[in-house]
Amino acid sequence: MQMIVREVGGVQMVNCLAGGLTPVLPPVQLEAMGFKLAAYPLDLLNASVVGMRLALKGLASGKPPDELTLPFAELQKIVGFPEYYDEEARYRVPEDRPAT
Incomplete structure (x- = not known):
C-alpha cells in the first residue's frame, strides 16, 4: 500500500473503519506509509x-x-x-x- 500512496501523489487520505476492510493502524504508521489524513468515521x-x-x-x-x-x-x-x-x-x- 505504501508504494501505491507514494506513486499516486497529492494528499492521500485513509478511511479507518473498525471492523472494516482497511486495517486500523496507528497514525504514525499511516503517516510513514504516506497518508496525510486519516478518518475514523464511526x-x-x-x-x-x-x-x-x-x-x-x-x-x-x-x-x-x-x-x-x-x-x-x-x-x-x-x-x-x-x-x-x-x-x-x-x-x-x-x-x-x-x-x-
Whole structure:
C-alpha cells in the first residue's frame, strides 16, 4: 500500500473503519506509509453508543457508572454553558424595566 500512496501523489487520505476492510493502524504508521489524513468515521459514534448503553444500564440500577460521569461544572463548560450565560446576560432586561 505504501508504494501505491507514494506513486499516486497529492494528499492521500485513509478511511479507518473498525471492523472494516482497511486495517486500523496507528497514525504514525499511516503517516510513514504516506497518508496525510486519516478518518475514523464511526469510532466516536461507536464509543458513544457503548457509553450510552452502560449509562442506561447503570440508571436502571440506580446510578450510572462514575467513569461515565463528568463533574457537572466540567460538563457545563464542555457543552458551552458559560457562553450561553454570557448571551443571556447580554439580552437580560433589568427587573425594574418591563419587557416589551
